[in-house]
Amino acid sequence: MSTSYEQIAPTRPRIRRDVIFTKTPDGVLFHNTSSGFRLTTASGYRLATLLVPYLDGTNRVADLCGSLPDAQKAMIGELIRTLYERGFARDTPEAGPDVIDAGDAERFAAQIAYIDHYVDDAPARFARFRATTVAVLGDDAVAVASAKGLVRNGAARVLVTPGPVALAAKAEAGDGAEVVELGAVTGEVTWADLSDADVVLVAGGDTAARQTYALLAAGVPDGALLIPTWTYGERAVVGPTMRRGGAGCWVCAVLRLTSTHDAAAAAPLWAGVTLPGPAPRSARPLGRPLASMVGNLLAYEAFRVVTGALPGETEGKVVVQNIESLDVIAEPLLVHPRCPFCSAAPQELDVTAWVEPAVVPDLSDEEVVAALNARQPLLQPHVGVFAGYADDTLLQTPIKVGVVEVASATGERRSVPAFDLHHVAGARQRALAAAVVGVTARDAVTAPAGAEMERVAERLVTAVRPELVEEGPWVAATSLLSGDQVAVPLAAAEPLGAANATHGFEPTPAGGGAGDTAGAAVRAGLAGALAYAALQATIRGGAVQGVALDSLRTDVELEFLLRSARNLDVDVEVLDLSAHAPVPVVVARTTAPGRPVWAVAADVSWRDAAVAALRDLVGRVQVAGAGLVDGDDPVLPELDAGTFVAATTTDAPLDRATTWREVRAALETAGQDAFAVQVGGVDVAAGGFVAVRVLLTAVRR
Numbered sequence: 070m071s072t073s074y075e076q077i078a079p080t081r082p083r084i085r086r087d088v089i090f091t092k093t094p095d096g097v098l099f100h101n102t103s104s105g106f107r108l109t110t111a112s113g114y115r116l117a118t119l120l121v122p123y124l125d126g127t128n129r130v131a132d133l134c135g136s137l138p139d140a141q142k143a144m145i146g147e148l149i150r151t152l153y154e155r156g157f158a159r160d161t162p163e164a165g166p167d168v169i170d171a172g173d174a175e176r177f178a179a180q181i182a183y184i185d186h187y188v189d190d191a192p193a194r195f196a197r198f199r200a201t202t203v204a205v206l207g208d209d210a211v212a213v214a215s216a217k218g219l220v221r222n223g224a225a226r227v228l229v230t231p232g233p234v235a236l237a238a239k240a241e242a243g244d245g246a247e248v249v250e251l252g253a254v255t256g257e258v259t260w261a262d263l264s265d266a267d268v269v270l271v272a273g274g275d276t277a278a279r280q281t282y283a284l285l286a287a288g289v290p291d292g293a294l295l296i297p298t299w300t301y302g303e304r305a306v307v308g309p310t311m312r313r314g315g316a317g318c319w320v321c322a323v324l325r326l327t328s329t330h331d332a333a334a335a336a337p338l339w340a341g342v343t344l345p346g347p348a349p350r351s352a353r354p355l356g357r358p359l360a361s362m363v364g365n366l367l368a369y370e371a372f373r374v375v376t377g378a379l380p381g382e383t384e385g386k387v388v389v390q391n392i393e394s395l396d397v398i399a400e401p402l403l404v405h406p407r408c409p410f411c412s413a414a415p416q417e418l419d420v421t422a423w424v425e426p427a428v429v430p431d432l433s434d435e436e437v438v439a440a441l442n443a444r445q446p447l448l449q450p451h452v453g454v455f456a457g458y459a460d461d462t463l464l465q466t467p468i469k470v471g472v473v474e475v476a477s478a479t480g481e482r483r484s485v486p487a488f489d490l491h492h493v494a495g496a497r498q499r500a501l502a503a504a505v506v507g508v509t510a511r512d513a514v515t516a517p518a519g520a521e522m523e524r525v526a527e528r529l530v531t532a533v534r535p536e537l538v539e540e541g542p543w544v545a546a547t548s549l550l551s552g553d554q555v556a557v558p559l560a561a562a563e564p565l566g567a568a569n570a571t572h573g574f575e576p577t578p579a580g581g582g583a584g585d586t587a588g589a590a591v592r593a594g595l596a597g598a599l600a601y602a603a604l605q606a607t608i609r610g611g612a613v614q615g616v617a618l619d620s621l622r623t624d625v626e627l628e629f630l631l632r633s634a635r636n637l638d639v640d641v642e643v644l645d646l647s648a649h650a651p652v653p654v655v656v657a658r659t660t661a662p663g664r665p666v667w668a669v670a671a672d673v674s675w676r677d678a679a680v681a682a683l684r685d686l687v688g689r690v691q692v693a694g695a696g697l698v699d700g701d702d703p704v705l706p707e708l709d710a711g712t713f714v715a716a717t718t719t720d721a722p723l724d725r726a727t728t729w730r731e732v733r734a735a736l737e738t739a740g741q742d743a744f745a746v747q748v749g750g751v752d753v754a755a756g757g758f759v760a761v762r763v764l765l766t767a768v769r770r
Contacts, residue, residue, distance in 0.1 A: 615718035
């Protein structure tokens, strides 16, 4: 007897209701709307017609096969094993005792069958929903549709506000459910009014925002669920599902929408929450058909969450529907770092691993794409940290281009590009890292400095007039050399944000780093800070070394980049600024008349720094030719790199390299220090990024 049959024999297969089988010339095809498989045997179709009616979860395979010959048993075992593996069927446990009475089982047979299609133990799951008390708060068409949808689908006890909602729910329920009117309530309903409610649905209307916020601020009780529907400008929003200890709430959703869409739409929302008196009337009330759709969705969401038939669409998500077009999308909701209910203190930053050599994994193309897909929670058009990618229409030659679209509360949209020599996925990874650096440079999530910490400001290389911000907030930073904590101005950690509005520090993204680990982020940030310091030293008259282009052509990637520049009708120069830093620093620039396009990179390998600088230069020329406005933040926006004059030209030192341990020693020898500030919130971390800002001190003279 085959092993497949012996493993399958004691199971009770239950085939999904959406699976069909079709006769083929050589057997039978099992399929549903998304996939299928073929059983190739002359008797396959006849076997399916005889077997499938009995795959209802009540029969064991061993009982179905009985005394069939071993060959037929093996065939059946292989078929059912394949059905299991493809998700076309599941092994169901033996039926338990009846948990619902015969009348309810007959009346709600469709609902029980729906649950049974997806999961086991359907009667018990439906009984759980039947025993759940659901409150519907609201008095408009959404509330009416929600209440009617609940009782129509089996809710036995529903709490509603007096008036039209109660009348409609009672008419729908008949004798099948108890519809209880909440007592006389003035203002918002409180948890005290809802003491016996297991699920609370805030069903839209002008007061939805105020009611949702009041219940959220009071704290969702243990075991209770709060699911709202509300409007934001021209969008109807359902969710998220909130519970005690959950991550991502209504405030997170509003803050996300404010950041990525029309900030003006948030004004009446917050006015309704905070100001006494009647709530502002919605500028775009839902029409009756859409109100019915949203109300039924809200009731269905309660059914899904309680029964577990399917994951709730608002579990960690919101459903956003355009009121005009009716386009609808469900998007994951990340915790907003400014949310007073969900945000958490930044985790402690490990500043020891950065000196270890960076490990560059050798990933297959599929692994590169999988790593990129893991970042997807950051990219959502409505409630994402970023709005999405904007590179689909770009020509991906000669350089691969990734572009992340970053939205802001002002309605401004920036396109942040990055480049890779091999994969669009790799370019998108770099673009995401650059976007994270840009976002955290404008709105850093930091830990406050302790009163006992030494204050460091004037010594930082980005300091311009630090006295202008000394009265502002100070945040904790950790020395990369000693591990000691110091206090630095928030303006230094957030150089492009409101804290640095007076430009007490250089408004530059240099020093920002984002990576998979703290070590990778710190290395990226320190490299950027050292490149910035080398540029400043050059501006102040430091020596510049030219690099002979022919000496670069012995390296395959550098040769490719030089030829790519030539194909774009661009002449380039490469300059070596390594004399002003403990790491190789390379600048690549165009030579056409006028202000040149330029890029700078620093790395422990001179060759890698040269590749990065030329890659970014050629990529910027390429996207500019395609008409893309580069919204990335320049290291020094006013710098004309054409003013750098090379004293001499030498061959490229392609073999020159150092280590991060040697960099650490060189900083100590020069009397410098470098301080790391963790600037990324839990949302950035959910996308797999650690974000830091590295602040370098000047050389002690």
